[in-house]
Amino acid sequence: MNQVPVIELQGICTSFRGFAVHQDLSLQVHAGQIVGLLGGSGSGKTTLLREILGLHRPDAGLVRLFGVDLNDPDVELQRQLRRRLGMLFQHGALFSALSVFDNIAFPLRELHCLDEDWIRRLVHLKLAMVGLGNGHGKLMPAELSGGMVKRVALARALALEPELLLLDEPTAGLDPDRSQNFVELIGDLQRELGLTVVMVTHDLNTLAGLASHVAVLADHRILAFGTRDEIMTVDHPFVTGFFGADRRKLL
């Protein structure tokens, strides 16, 4: 699996109403890496994530996932590609009209290949994976607490056992204890399933607990990409400012 990079971005340019967000941005993520995407507010982290998902088309540049161009016109190929990635939205984006069980079962049912018994077993497995019990399946998303919404959303993102998992602020809005649990949960899953993970986060603890690699997004491009230790030594006002006093804690 070391030949084709999981994510390959080349020369991405994006602008909103003449205001440039990305200029000639390039990034390569390989299988098994956990990449933390850092950047100031408004530096285009979420936009970049949306571009990787194909929800937003950059003005120029190339996005390849698993070596497949996202602009490829082959609809079936695009569908297969989407099955290989899972996304955890910042606010969960659970289907509010479906129960927790049906939310997780939804992507499985959409395959139209699995029987109900199979789907039930898989949903229970996923629920157990994110530390939720059988009884939670009947609840509606509106009845869940913030942390549970994130867990269910993660279970749904993992329903198809994707090779690539994208996380947008996975621990934002959780208390430190829960966010530590969540970090451990994602870390365990990554080891078990051999996922490639890209996450946007502001939280240093999440970054320290999870990321194997760090990409710094500043000045409209990827300023630095490397392992955590390498990034520590980068001398740039944003990086030094961001890590600041916490640099010791991370190491």
Next chain:
Amino acid sequence: MSDIPRLRVESGTVVLSGPWTLAEMLPMLDLLRSGLEAVPASVRHWDLSAVSRLDSAAAVLLWRSWQGAWPASLAIGPLHRQVIARVAELPQEMPPPPVAFVHLPEFLGRQVLKALANLRGLITLFGQLLLDCAYLARYPGQIPWREFSANVYKAGALALPVTALVGFLIGVTISYLSALQLKTFGADVFIVNILGISIIRELGPVLVAVLVAGRSGSAMTAQIGVMRVTEEIDALSTMGISRSIRVVLPKIFGLTVAMPLLVLWTSSVALLGGMLAALLQLDLSLVYFLENLPRAVPVANLLIGLGKGVVFGFVIAVVACHFGLHVRPNTESLSANTTSAVVTAITTVILVDAVFAIFTRHVGVPQL
């Protein structure tokens, strides 16, 4: 990724190889399933050491084909054994979630209770409205004039084109169809009576009510509903601003004021359409039509029409606000409540119209 999941039986051992993941299995799922089913029960040796990836979907498939028990001998990597072990920990029987049967009496009872709850909610809202009016009479500085005028503009001024178009077309249609009948009796001049009474007294108000219920009523329910879902209503309360005075009251009074004006406008345009059709069909001049209109249609009819407009506007807004305030935070509830608001508003309007017809049956009918 050139590799595919494979299965073969050799000398009493089932050998699996390749990536056994959902994505890889999908194109050949039926083949693999029939392959697994074809494995004779006597074969109790499984070799999974050549499997490169194994996900839980494949683990469930294997576990089911093993009928919920570990095979006699299993060669497998420790990581993959963990995956299967997790599946093995699940309860053997997965009962489907119980399907709730709906009994007819229970269903009817529920509907009645729901209707009663809605009625209660409407009465509560009405009471709240009276209390708010009393409060605003004591503190006139807090009357939300800006919201009120914004609602008059949104529900009234912006509805002018669509009500005019529909009114004009209805006027033309009625005039044309009546003219065909009247011609056969030689009673051409009575087109003035027919158009005047039917449009001013009945059709104008009801037509506008149906249009406004669909246009502004649904918008009010959706707006208040989304404000509830996004907790904007709660944010208002925390700032010490009454949601009923700031959100509900301007909508109700805005529509109550805008509706009679819309009725007047629509009735006029409908009459214009009727007049033009009469001119073309019966050669009835516009001047003759206008001169005879006051004689054929006593002014009481106009007052009844405008009165209906006031009541209909009030009813539509109250119903819309009631359903908006009872939206629960999910998309299903939002759509259900918007539908209920429009259906209930139109039904109530027709009901009120019937009541009007009964109580005003002696008023405004020209004596010939």
